[in-house]
Amino acid sequence: MILQTTDSTMAEAARRAPDLMGPTWICALDQTAARGRRGRPWVNPQGNFAASLVLRPEGLPAQAALRSFVAALALRDALAAVTGRPEALGLKWPNDVLLKGGKVAGILLESTGLGGRIDHLVIGIGVNLVAAPAATEVEPGAVAPVSLAAETGTTIAPEDFLNQLAPAYDRWERAFAADGFAPIRTAWLQGATRLGQTLIARTARDEITGTFTDVDSDGQLVLETAQGPRRIAAADIFF
Template sequence: MTDWPEGYGKRILEEVDSTLDEAARIAPDLAGPEWILARRQTKGRGRRGRDWKDPQGNFAATLVLRPTEAPNEVALRSFVAALAVYDACEALTGRTAGLALKWPNDVLLNGGKLSGILLESAGQGSGVTHLAIGIGVNLVETPMKEWLDPGAVWPVSLLSETGVQVTPEDFLTALAAAYARYELQFTTYGFGPIRTAWLARAAKLGEVITARTATSETEGTFETVDEEGNLVLNSAKGRVSIPAADIFF
């Protein structure tokens, strides 16, 4: 049985509007990192303000941190979180077959979207006073699919793909332990080892993918993720570095 990591708080809520909203409410009074797990969210959200549906038994949690790095470095924790979700799935199912990490912040299983990660921060001046890392994982069911963009990755669940049923509480324990290991690595050695570990698990590395923003679309070979976390594609226009985009393949 995995032990709860030392120094991390934990609160489990029966119902909340959103664990990210709860994180914003409690952050000013926290002395250290805190995990918030909700058995039910009424207003969960994903990227670009989309609703994030949480069928009963799925995982919805947020980690609140008080980071000390510059904002651009703080944002690299999306890679830390993705690695932690990957490791938690491995620990609870005993397998890595089919698991992959999709830039910038999704976890795939057998080609489908298993987990999404959303970072929200608040700050004063040029600093970040708190960071909230929201993590949703389809443990037993897949959410509504009506909002999917054409060509987007289809959602899957851990249960449907592996036959393993995991409770949100057990997933939280495994995730918190994995996150604590990677967080220590990140704060001690920087992004380098995190980047290396992430690339070793990256989906479609070396293959042709499409990066779409609100104003442009770039197709190219997925070459790497650079030291700032940007996606690097080898396109018809040469080597391009992309800080933010939706990825399609």
């Protein structure tokens, strides 16, 4: 569904989720209170893409969370289709898509449920189609944001981008359902940015520096550090 305006597609999805029986995309042309990971504000001028996909997945929360990789692959495919520039795209753990080394898209997952089971999973996606935040609006040291229009000259309406993204997501979701995380992990690693290079992972408690060697079968980042391999479930990543 396409909405002219809402506070955020994530909030809209949460309100509508109990009444939705099947996978549903909610796309808004304007958001008044967009947000990203950890409640951070998400700058979303009109013309950029903002949508949330509502799912009712089977399985445990950890399995559902692996759909951030599914969404990243779908985003990469959709961006490659509209630009014709697959070589310019990269995947940054845990949930960003890069264009010429700058952040062009982000992914946010939220879920509801009881007793260790998922009721609804919402996958929020934002893409800088026409404009990117200023460098002063992002965390110091973070990857600089870029827009599709400025970097490639490609212009596309949010509704038309959804027409590329939705079938791309469906293809990868079907692969995930049929064969599990293994093929998703392999495909994601093939497009990963900075594999084999030094990264800094900042968690809620510490900062870890190491060589990015892998993403494991649980979706954790694997860094080779001076103390040995470290597996990281959640962190902000800096190059």
